Amino acid sequence: MIQQENMKIISQQQLAKDIYELTLEGEMVNTMKEPGQFVHIRTNPGLDPLLRRPISIASIDKEYNRFTVIYRAEGKGTKLLAMKSADGVADVLGPLGNGFPLNEAKENQTALLVGGGIGVPPLYELSKQLNAQGVRTIHVLGFETADKVFYAEQFALLGDTFITTVDGTSGTKGFVTNVIDEHQFSFDILYSCGPTLMLKALEDRFSDRKAYLSLEQRMGCGIGACFACVCHVEDNPNGYIKVCSDGPVFPIGKVAL
Amino acid sequence: MIQQENMKIISQQQLAKDIYELTLEGEMVNTMKEPGQFVHIRTNPGLDPLLRRPISIASIDKEYNRFTVIYRAEGKGTKLLAMKSADGVADVLGPLGNGFPLNEAKENQTALLVGGGIGVPPLYELSKQLNAQGVRTIHVLGFETADKVFYAEQFALLGDTFITTVDGTSGTKGFVTNVIDEHQFSFDILYSCGPTLMLKALEDRFSDRKAYLSLEQRMGCGIGACFACVCHVEDNPNGYIKVCSDGPVFPIGKVAL
Amino acid sequence: MDRLRVELPGISLKNPVMPASGCFGFGKEFSQLYDLSLLGAIMIKATTFEQRFGNPTPRVAETAAGMLNAIGLQNPGLSGVMTNELPWLEQFDVPIIANVAGSEAEDYVEVAKQISTAPNVHALELNISCPNVKKGGIAFGTVPEVAYELTKRVKEVSTVPVYVKLSPNVADIVSMAQAIEEAGADGLTMINTLLGMRIDLKTGKPILANKSGGLSGPAIKPVAIRMIYEVSQKVNIPIIGMGGIESVDDIIEFIYAGASAVAVGTLNFTDPFICPKLIEQLPAKLDELGVNHISELVGRSWK
Amino acid sequence: MDRLRVELPGISLKNPVMPASGCFGFGKEFSQLYDLSLLGAIMIKATTFEQRFGNPTPRVAETAAGMLNAIGLQNPGLSGVMTNELPWLEQFDVPIIANVAGSEAEDYVEVAKQISTAPNVHALELNISCPNVKKGGIAFGTVPEVAYELTKRVKEVSTVPVYVKLSPNVADIVSMAQAIEEAGADGLTMINTLLGMRIDLKTGKPILANKSGGLSGPAIKPVAIRMIYEVSQKVNIPIIGMGGIESVDDIIEFIYAGASAVAVGTLNFTDPFICPKLIEQLPAKLDELGVNHISELVGRSWK
Numbered sequence A, B: 001m002i003q004q005e006n007m008k009i010i011s012q013q014q015l016a017k018d019i020y021e022l023t024l025e026g027e028m029v030n031t032m033k034e035p036g037q038f039v040h041i042r043t044n045p046g047l048d049p050l051l052r053r054p055i056s057i058a059s060i061d062k063e064y065n066r067f068t069v070i071y072r073a074e075g076k077g078t079k080l081l082a083m084k085s086a087d088g089v090a091d092v093l094g095p096l097g098n099g100f101p102l103n104e105a106k107e108n109q110t111a112l113l114v115g116g117g118i119g120v121p122p123l124y125e126l127s128k129q130l131n132a133q134g135v136r137t138i139h140v141l142g143f144e145t146a147d148k149v150f151y152a153e154q155f156a157l158l159g160d161t162f163i164t165t166v167d168g169t170s171g172t173k174g175f176v177t178n179v180i181d182e183h184q185f186s187f188d189i190l191y192s193c194g195p196t197l198m199l200k201a202l203e204d205r206f207s208d209r210k211a212y213l214s215l216e217q218r219m220g221c222g223i224g225a226c227f228a229c230v231c232h233v234e235d236n237p238n239g240y241i242k243v244c245s246d247g248p249v250f251p252i253g254k255v256a257l
Numbered sequence C, D: 001m002d003r004l005r006v007e008l009p010g011i012s013l014k015n016p017v018m019p020a021s022g023c024f025g026f027g028k029e030f031s032q033l034y035d036l037s038l039l040g041a042i043m044i045k046a047t048t049f050e051q052r053f054g055n056p057t058p059r060v061a062e063t064a065a066g067m068l069n070a071i072g073l074q075n076p077g078l079s080g081v082m083t084n085e086l087p088w089l090e091q092f093d094v095p096i097i098a099n100v101a102g103s104e105a106e107d108y109v110e111v112a113k114q115i116s117t118a119p120n121v122h123a124l125e126l127n128i129s130c131p132n133v134k135k136g137g138i139a140f141g142t143v144p145e146v147a148y149e150l151t152k153r154v155k156e157v158s159t160v161p162v163y164v165k166l167s168p169n170v171a172d173i174v175s176m177a178q179a180i181e182e183a184g185a186d187g188l189t190m191i192n193t194l195l196g197m198r199i200d201l202k203t204g205k206p207i208l209a210n211k212s213g214g215l216s217g218p219a220i221k222p223v224a225i226r227m228i229y230e231v232s233q234k235v236n237i238p239i240i241g242m243g244g245i246e247s248v249d250d251i252i253e254f255i256y257a258g259a260s261a262v263a264v265g266t267l268n269f270t271d272p273f274i275c276p277k278l279i280e281q282l283p284a285k286l287d288e289l290g291v292n293h294i295s296e297l298v299g300r301s302w303k
C-alpha cells in the first residue's frame, strides 16, 4: 500500500561533502518490503520546488518504525531537504517500486554488490538483509573523490569492501570496473545501483550471469501514472517498463540501457 | 539610504487573532527617520511567494538597533512570515518612504491619531515621538472584533484611547467615525492610517484641517521604480504621486482617494 | 452532496473536480490510493489509433512552479484501451471522458467513432493541442479553420458529446473557441500546456530528449484564467477549466472566470490525494462564500 | 573585465546584464542603491509621444513564481524623457536602450526619430508587444505584416540601431522574428509578458483594475527559453533575452538558448541589487564552465 505520510525527522547529519543521512519515523515503515524500494519526498511545502524527489531507502529499522535515506544535496530540492532539522517533518510518499529480489540469493552463496555514488545507499539495507539470511557479500563502491565517500566502514562490517575513487584520493584509482576486472571475484549473484554508464559496463561483462540492476530516470508521479520514466525493453520494439512502478530494479538484460 | 539587510529576528509573538508582532535587529535601524516609514520584507527565500510585502514600522529602538512591525498573517506571504522564529533572519529592504511630519505638531498642542486595523501600528511610534516632544495625543483605534484588538494598553499609556469594533465586542460599536462624531475632540493636528474608506470618511470631515493620511496600494518594487502604486492627485489630471516613494503619508486633500 | 453536482453535456458530475488527461494514466495506479468513484469524472490519457511508445527520455523537467513534459502521447492504442483500460474502469461509478489524439484527421475520426461506443465513455475530449507530437498535432490547435473541420468530422461520428481541448499557444483564443463552437462542439476544455524548454547547465543541451515540451502547473494558471475569462463570455458551451490548480481557492478562481467544472493535472504528482482532498474541502468553501450551489459562482467575475 | 564584454549593434556592453524596460524606471531610484555604471546597459521605461498616466490601480498582482502588471505605459512623454530623464542619465557610463511605444504607427515613428538623437541613447527597443494598452499595441506584435511595416518605418527615421521586442502571445514566434529581421531590425529582445489574469477571491472580480495584465517572472522562463532557442536558429540578428532571470545559471541558460545578452525584469523587485550581484558572479561561472569569454556560450544548445 502506497501511503503519503508526514514523517517525523529523527536525525539529519552530513556524512561527506554534499552527502546527508536523514532518518524518518512513521507508519509507512511497516509496509516497506525488499531493499531497493524508494520514497518520493516533497522537499518543501509550497510550489518551489513543485515536484517530489525520488530517494532510495538506505536502511530500515522496523522495530522503531524508522528508515534512513542517504542523498546528495545538489539541486534545489535536495538542498532544501538538507536544511531540515530533527523534530521537523517530511512529507513522504511510499514505499514505491520493487526492490532487489532477496530470495534469489541462497544461504552460503556469495553476492557481489556494486554501487556508484548515490547509487550506494540502497545496497546497504540489501547487504544487511543478505547477511542476515547467510549470504556472503562483497562490496565494490565507487565515488568521485575521497571527501564524497560515505558508509565505507558500515559496509566493511558486513563483508569485504573495495572503494574506488575517480581521482584516486581514496581506495583504488578509477572506476568500480577496475576493481572488478582486477579481482575477478567469484560470486553467485550480482546486485548493482548507480549511474547508467556503470550499469552498462556491468552488462557488458555479466549479461549471462544472475544479476539485478537498479535504474534511474527523471520522474513525475513516481507511481506509474504519468509515463515519465519509461524505458524500452530489449528485443521488443513495442515493449516498455516504467522505472518507478515496474522497477527500479530489473534483471540484467531486461531493459535497454 | 535604502538598504537591504538580513536582519536578526529578536522575537515573534502573536498579539491577537492573526496579528503578530515581530522585532528585528540590524544596522538599518540607524537610518530610520520619521514614524510612518515602512519596510519591504521578503517573507521566504526562493520564488514562492515572489514579491516582498510592505509593512509599516511600528516602533523603533535606536539604542538596541531594533525595530518592531505588527502585521496580519492572512495571505501566503504574511503567513510564512508568522512562521519564522526568533534567532532566524528576515530579508528586509528599507527604510522606505516618507512618514508623518512630526514638526507640524508643536509642544502642548493636541494630536488626534486615528487608526484602522493594520493601519494602527505606525501610529504607535508616532504617538511615542509626539509625546516625547510634549504633544498630547488622543487615539481612536478601530478593529473588526474584540479578538483582533491589539496594543490598546500600550496606546492608553500614551494618551486617551478609544477603541471601536464593528461588532461591538470591544469598546464602542461601529467605526472610528462614530467615536469622533460623538466626542467632537478638539485637536490641532490629525494623523491617520487605515483602510481607504476610513481615510475618505476623515477627509469628508476634516479636509480644512491640518491633517496627514497614510495610504495603501499594492506594490511591486517599493522604491519608486515600477509605477505600481501611483494615485492621481486632486485638481490636476496629469499629476500623480507614488505611494511608496512620495508617501505613504500625504497631507489631507493632496491625493484623490 | 447535491450542492456540488454539475450537469454538463453527456456527463453528470457528482462534483466539479476531475483529474486532467495524462496526469492520471487510466486510473489503475490512483485506484490503489483512493476510491475513484469519489471523482466527478476521469479524463483518461490520450488514446491514439495505433499504440505509441512516445518520446525518448528524459520526458519531464521541473520549472519554477511548474514542469515541462514531452511524454509524446504514449498509450496502448485504441484497441488496448477498449479491451483493457475502459472495461477495468467500469467497476467505478464515475463517468469517463476519453481524450482523443492523432497525427491525421482520419486517426481522430476513427478513434472517436469507436471509443465513443464504450459504455462508460460519456464524452470525448479532442486533444487538438498536444505540443509534443511532431506531425499534425499543433496545427489542429492553432488554426481555427483546421480546428473547425476536425471538430465537425468528429462530431459526425461520435455517439457522445464532444469537448475540444484548446491550446494556449495562440494569439487569439476567442476566434479559436468560436470556430470550434460553430463546428458543433458540446464543450471546451482549457488549457493545455504552453510550449516551453529548459536547458541543462551541465550539458548545455535541452533537458528533454524531445527538446521542447509542455509547460503545466501553477506557473500557467494566470494564462488559463485569462483565456477562460475571455472565452466564456463569447461562447454558449460550457468550459472545463484546468492549468495549475492546487487549492479550493484555485477552483473557485477558475469557476469565477467562467469554468463550469475543473480538472487537476500536475498537482496529482505533488500530492496524489489532491482530488479527493479538494472535493472534501469544497462544501466548506461554499459556506464561506455564502452560496448554496457551486453553479451560482460560474462566471461571477464578468457577470 | 573583458571576458564579459559583448558587442552588439550600437551598444558596447561591459557585461551582458541590464535591467529590463519598465522594471527600473529611468534609473533614478536604483542609482540610490548602486552605481549604474556597473550595468551593461539600461533599458528605460517605455516612452510614448504624449505623457501617460497609465491604468487605474491595482496595477500589479502576484502569481505563482511570477506577477501580473498592467501599468499601462505610464511615462512623462517624449519631451519629459528628453529634457529630464536622459540628460540626468548622462552622468553614468552606461549605454541607454530606449523603449519606444505608442498607439499608432505615427507615435512610434515620431518618438523613435527624436529619442534616437539623444547622446546616450545607443539603441531603440520597439515595444510592439505591450499587452496593457487598449489601442494598437498588441496587434503590432501578433501580426507579422504589421510588425514588418512598423519596423521598417522606424528604421527609416532612427539614427541608432533598432531592436524589436517580441510578444510571446503568438502561435508562431519564428515567422514574427523573420518578418522583423527582413524589415531591417538590428536585433531582437524577447520576451515581453504573457497575457494573464487573477481573480480576487473576496470580490469575485479580477484583481487588476485593467482586468488582464502581463505575466512576468520565473514562471515564464521556459517559454522564453523555448522561443529564443527557436528564433536564434532562424535569424542572423542578435537577441537580448529576458523572462524570469534570477540567477547566473538562468543567464547561462538564456545564452545557451541563443541570447547574446540578457535583461532582468521582475527580479529587481524581489532583490533590488540583483543586477550587480549577477554581474559579479558571472566570471566565476565562466571559470566553472571552463570558458574564457561569455560569447563562446551563445547558442551552445543547438550549435
Ligand SMILES: Cc1cc2nc3c(=O)[nH]c(=O)nc-3n(C[C@H](O)[C@H](O)[C@H](O)COP(=O)(O)OP(=O)(O)OC[C@H]3O[C@@H](n4cnc5c(N)ncnc54)[C@H](O)[C@@H]3O)c2cc1C
Residues within 6 Å of the ligand: A038, A049, A051, A052, A053, A054, A055, A056, A057, A069, A070, A071, A072, A073, A074, A075, A076, A077, A078, A079, A118, A119, A121, A122, A215, A216, A217, A218, A219, A248, C061, C062
Ligand atoms: C529510483 C531512484 C532512486 C534514487 N535514489 C537516490 C538516493 O538514494 N540518493 C540520492 O542522492 N539520489 C537518489 N536518486 C537521485 C535523486 O532523485 C536526484 O538526485 C534528485 O531528484 C535531484 O534533485 P535536486 O533537487 O538535487 O535537483 P534539481 O536539479 O533541482 O532537480 C530538478 C528535477 O530533476 C530531477 N532530477 C535531477 N537529477 C535527477 C537524477 N539523477 N535522477 C532522477 N531525477 C533527477 C529531480 O527529481 C527534479 O524533478 C534516485 C533517483 C531515482 C529515480
Ligand SMILES: Cc1cc2nc3c(=O)[nH]c(=O)nc-3n(C[C@H](O)[C@H](O)[C@H](O)COP(=O)(O)OP(=O)(O)OC[C@H]3O[C@@H](n4cnc5c(N)ncnc54)[C@H](O)[C@@H]3O)c2cc1C
Residues within 6 Å of the ligand: B038, B049, B051, B052, B053, B054, B055, B056, B057, B069, B070, B071, B072, B073, B074, B075, B076, B077, B078, B079, B118, B119, B121, B122, B215, B216, B217, B218, B219, B248, D061, D062
Ligand atoms: C505602505 C504600506 C504599509 C503597510 N503596513 C502594514 C502593517 O504595518 N501591517 C500589516 O499587517 N499590513 C500592512 N500593510 C498591508 C500589507 O502589505 C498586506 O496586508 C500584505 O502585503 C498582504 O500580503 P499577504 O502575503 O498576506 O497576502 P497575499 O494575498 O499573499 O498578497 C498577494 C499580493 O498582494 C499584495 N497585497 C495584498 N493585500 C494588500 C494590501 N492590503 N496592501 C498592499 N498590498 C497588498 C501583497 O503585497 C502581495 O503582493 C501595508 C501596506 C502598505 C502599502
Ligand SMILES: Cc1cc2nc3c(=O)[nH]c(=O)nc-3n(C[C@H](O)[C@H](O)[C@H](O)COP(=O)(O)O)c2cc1C
Residues within 6 Å of the ligand: A220, A226, C020, C021, C022, C023, C045, C046, C069, C071, C073, C099, C127, C130, C165, C191, C192, C193, C215, C216, C217, C218, C220, C242, C243, C244, C245, C263, C264, C265, C266, C267
Ligand atoms: C505529464 C503530463 C501528461 C499530459 N498528457 C496529456 C494528454 O495525454 N492529453 C491531453 O490532452 N493533455 C495532457 N496533458 C495536459 C494536462 O491534461 C493539462 O491540460 C495541463 O497539464 C494543465 O493542467 P495542470 O497545470 O493542472 O497540469 C498532460 C500534462 C502532463 C503534465
Ligand SMILES: Cc1cc2nc3c(=O)[nH]c(=O)nc-3n(C[C@H](O)[C@H](O)[C@H](O)COP(=O)(O)O)c2cc1C
Residues within 6 Å of the ligand: B220, B226, D020, D021, D022, D023, D045, D046, D069, D071, D073, D099, D127, D130, D165, D191, D192, D193, D215, D216, D217, D218, D220, D242, D243, D244, D245, D263, D264, D265, D266, D267
Ligand atoms: C512592472 C513591469 C512593467 C513593465 N513595463 C514594460 C515597458 O514599459 N516596456 C516593455 O517593453 N516591457 C515592459 N515590461 C516587460 C519587461 O521588460 C520584461 O520583458 C518582462 O517582464 C519579462 O522579464 P522578467 O520576467 O524578468 O520580468 C514590464 C514588466 C513589468 C513587470
Ligand code: FES
Residues within 6 Å of the ligand: A218, A219, A220, A221, A222, A223, A224, A225, A226, A227, A228, A229, A230, A242, A243, A244, A245
Ligand atoms: S514517474 Fe510517473 S510513471 Fe514513473
Ligand code: FES
Residues within 6 Å of the ligand: B218, B219, B220, B221, B222, B223, B224, B225, B226, B227, B228, B229, B230, B242, B243, B244, B245
Ligand atoms: S511600488 Fe514600485 S513605484 Fe511604488
